[in-house]
Amino acid sequence: xxxxxxxxxxxxxxxxxxxxxxxxxxxxxxxxxxxxxxxxxxxxxxxxxxxxxxxxxxxxxxxxxxxxxxxxxxxxxxxxxxxxxxxxxxxxxxxxxxxxxxxxxxxxxxxxxxxxxxxxxxxxxxxxxxxxxxxxxxxx
Amino acid sequence: xxxxxxxxxxxxxxxxxxxxxxxxxxxxxxxxxxxxxxxxxxxxxxxxxxxxxxxxxxxxxxxxxxxxxxxxxxxxxxxxxxxxxxxxxxxxxxxxxxxxxxxxxxxxxxxxxxxxxxxxxxxxxxxxxxxxxxxxxxxx
DNA sequence: TACTAATGCAACCACAAAAGTTACGAGTGC
DNA sequence: GCACTCGTAACTTTTGTGGTTGCATTAGTA
Ligand code: FES
Ligand code: FES
Numbered sequence: 001x002x003x004x005x006x007x008x009x010x011x012x013x014x015x016x017x018x019x020x021x022x023x024x025x026x027x028x029x030x031x032x033x034x035x036x037x038x039x040x041x042x043x044x045x046x047x048x049x050x051x052x053x054x055x056x057x058x059x060x061x062x063x064x065x066x067x068x069x070x071x072x073x074x075x076x077x078x079x080x081x082x083x084x085x086x087x088x089x090x091x092x093x094x095x096x097x098x099x100x101x102x103x104x105x106x107x108x109x110x111x112x113x114x115x116x117x118x119x120x121x122x123x124x125x126x127x128x129x130x131x132x133x134x135x136x137x138x139x140x
Numbered sequence: 141x142x143x144x145x146x147x148x149x150x151x152x153x154x155x156x157x158x159x160x161x162x163x164x165x166x167x168x169x170x171x172x173x174x175x176x177x178x179x180x181x182x183x184x185x186x187x188x189x190x191x192x193x194x195x196x197x198x199x200x201x202x203x204x205x206x207x208x209x210x211x212x213x214x215x216x217x218x219x220x221x222x223x224x225x226x227x228x229x230x231x232x233x234x235x236x237x238x239x240x241x242x243x244x245x246x247x248x249x250x251x252x253x254x255x256x257x258x259x260x261x262x263x264x265x266x267x268x269x270x271x272x273x274x275x276x277x278x279x280x
Numbered sequence: 281t282a283c284t285a286a287t288g289c290a291a292c293c294a295c296a297a298a299a300g301t302t303a304c305g306a307g308t309g310c
Numbered sequence: 311g312c313a314c315t316c317g318t319a320a321c322t323t324t325t326g327t328g329g330t331t332g333c334a335t336t337a338g339t340a
Contacts, residue, residue: 005328008245015244026286037329042287059337062286075251086227104155105148107271111215111262119227119255131247132240145299166315177300182316199308202315 004086006044009034010078013045014053015132018070024063044082051081075131076124085116144226146184149174150218151271153185154193158210158268164203184222191221215271216264227256 013030017023027038027045034041045064048054055067066073153170157163167178167185174181185204188194195207206213 008248011244011248012241015240028286038287039289039330040328042289043328046288056287057337058285058287058335060285061338062336064287075248101152104151104271107266108148108151108215111266115227115255115259115262118258122251122255126247126251131244168315178316179301179318180299182318183299186317196316197308198306198314198316200310200314202308204316 004084006047006082007079007084009036009041009044010048010082011075011128011131013041013064014048014066014070014073014078014128017054017064017066018073018128018132021066021070024057024061024065026063030064047083048078048081051077053077053081070129070132071127073128074124075126075128076120078128079120079123086119144224146187146222147219147224149176149181149184150188150222151215151268153181153204154188154206154210154213154218154268155271157194157204157206158213158271161206161210164197164201164205166203170204187223188218188221191217193217193221210269211267213268214264215266215268216260218268219260219263225256227252227259 012034013025016033017025027041030045031038031041045054045056049056049067052067053073054064056062056064152174153165156173157165167181170185171178171181185194185196189196189207192207193213194204196202196204
């Protein structure tokens with residue numbers, strides 16, 4: 001897979017859920033469909049649950065379901081739930097060690113933060129329901 | 141180090157070069173200052189040379205120098221020279237395998253490409269000379 | 281109660297990407 | 311010729327991430 005495989009997995013799954021939001025899915029089913037492992041699915045979807053996008057239920061008839069309407073879940077919600085930072089770096093990166101480097105880093109991070117914000121802004125304009133517009137009858 | 145260490149190394153070095161653009165620096169000096177290895181420095185600066193931002197000379201008095209005025213080297217130049225793609229993914233990623241996933245991926249990549257362009261646009265508005273504004277006398 | 285099916289979570293293994301390292305060839309000035 | 315430098319290839323080490331196994335926990339069902 002690639003760098004943002006978590007994001008891909010999350011969006012793919014949410015896309016299917018948006019198409020049939022009542023259906024309860026198990027991590028095994030999802031993993032099978034996405035070509036990965038149930039534990040990986042639970043790891044990723046667990047993040048989405050922490051962010052309040054999904055609910056999960058244990059036990060016999062358990063599984064995963066949308067926590068709210070698909071129209072109310074944006075790509076930004078998903079992106080932030082997985083706390084990926086494509087552009088901006090984490091604040092705890094490295095000590096400046098020097099004035100010049102400190103200044104340099106400030107300028108760079110300022111630009112990166114700006115871009116990160118515009119990314120999130122842009123992502124918040126598309127929701128899960130839009131992403132799941134099936135052109136033809138689904139095949140499975 | 142972290143994910144964009146190449147970019148950090150490049151900008152840090154260019155920042156110093158912008159402050160004293162006549163001075164010829166060896167990869168050993170640069171590596172020593174940046175806390176890394178001469179070969180790593182040559183690898184990174186080699187990319188910048190390919191992009192026409194730097195020149196290198198072999199031999200006794202050899203080393204590295206800016207290929208043009210610091211004001212004419214933007215952050216976008218550096219970013220593109222290192223051919224990093226912070227946001228957008230490479231085109232050869234993975235086969236769609238399905239219509240739904242294909243559609244999904246299309247939407248995502250469209251957003252990402254848009255963000256990548258705005259990132260480059262933004263980076264092109266700052267040049268190396270701006271990044272290197274020393275507030276106090278340098279310490280080394 | 282016993283059984284089954286699901287999540288939750290911790291601890292590992294496997295693999296890949298990147299930095300770091302070593303080595304050596306090839307220019308260049310003394 | 312010698313010292314110094316880049317250029318590059320090959321290798322090792324580190325790190326991040328997905329994959330895997332195992333088990334406790336929870337919930338439905340007979
Ligand atoms: S790190 Fe301090 S001057 Fe470069
Ligand atoms: S990959 Fe999910 S429907 Fe084809």
